[in-house]
Amino acid sequence: GENVEQHPSTLSVQEGDSAVIKCTYSDSASNYFPWYKQELGKGPQLIIDIRSNVGEKKDQRIAVTLNKTAKHFSLHITETQPEDSAVYFCAARGSGNTPLVFGKGTRLSVIA
Amino acid sequence: SAVISQKPSRDICQRGTSLTIQCQVDSQVTMMFWYRQQPGQSLTLIATANQGSEATYESGFVIDKFPISRPNLTFSTLTVSNMSPEDSSIYLCSVGHPGNTIYFGEGSWLTVV
Numbered sequence: 001g002e003n004v005e006q007h008p009s010t011l012s013v014q015e016g017d018s019a020v021i022k023c024t025y026s027d028s029a030s031n032y033f034p035w036y037k038q039e040l041g042k043g044p045q046l047i048i049d050i051r052s053n054v055g056e057k058k059d060q061r062i063a064v065t066l067n068k069t070a071k072h073f074s075l076h077i078t079e080t081q082p083e084d085s086a087v088y089f090c091a092a093r094g095s096g097n098t099p100l101v102f103g104k105g106t107r108l109s110v111i112a
Numbered sequence: 113s114a115v116i117s118q119k120p121s122r123d124i125c126q127r128g129t130s131l132t133i134q135c136q137v138d139s140q141v142t143m144m145f146w147y148r149q150q151p152g153q154s155l156t157l158i159a160t161a162n163q164g165s166e167a168t169y170e171s172g173f174v175i176d177k178f179p180i181s182r183p184n185l186t187f188s189t190l191t192v193s194n195m196s197p198e199d200s201s202i203y204l205c206s207v208g209h210p211g212n213t214i215y216f217g218e219g220s221w222l223t224v225v
Contacts, residue, residue, distance in 0.1 A: 001167070005128075030126070032211070034213070034214065041200075041221075042218060042219075043204055043219040044216045045215055045216075045218075046156070046213060046214075046215065049213060058128045089154060089155065093213070093214070094149040095210075096210050097142065097143050097160070097210055098159050099143075099145045099160060099206075100145075100155075100157075100206070100214055101157075102154045102155045102156075103154065104153075104154045105153075105154050
């Protein structure tokens with residue numbers, strides 16, 4: 001089955017700097033890669049996703065890149081703000097009705 | 113997007129008791145899943161809730177401990193049976209359609225004492 005590795009487990013950046021979180025997956029049939037942000041006391045909120053027919057997707061300060069050959073995808077947050085502090089999870093999913101498989105999460109701290 | 117309502121949002125339960133968590137979606141969805149998130153951990157899939165038939169459980173999760181119902185395309189329940197402190201977790205309902213975005217509810221935060 002699918003296995004998703006996520007790095008780093010914790011990340012501290014200065015406000016205004018960029019943050020990058022990386023994930024690798026094992027199943028070459030996976031074709032959907034979402035990123036979720038989980039704030040304290042809340043459920044995971046989808047922030048961006050990418051499908052296997054696209055190499056990069058951007059939404060304001062957030063971008064995701066996908067390298068299918070290498071089976072890895074990354075989340076990029078530019079101009080970080082204190083409210084970006086949260087736990088971020090990557091996930092991967094194959095075709096059809098298969099469920100998401102999650103990475104172990106990255107705790108991002110943005111220091112003002 | 114789908115709006116997902118989970119009840120209860122939080123509960124404190126006595127060990128040995130059972131609790132049923134409800135997941136209600138504002139539109140019909142093909143897929144419904146239940147995840148567990150233990151304190152400080154990632155999300156682990158418990159089972160896929162299948163409409164009108166038995167749920168499909170992941171390794172390490174069994175129907176006697178986590179019975180699931182899904183009577184229609186907008187509603188599902190997860191029961192945590194004979195609870196112990198190790199069951200203290202967030203239980204999350206997740207929904208979507210094949211090939212499309214997967215959404216999560218806010219979770220049900222259970223503490224077993």
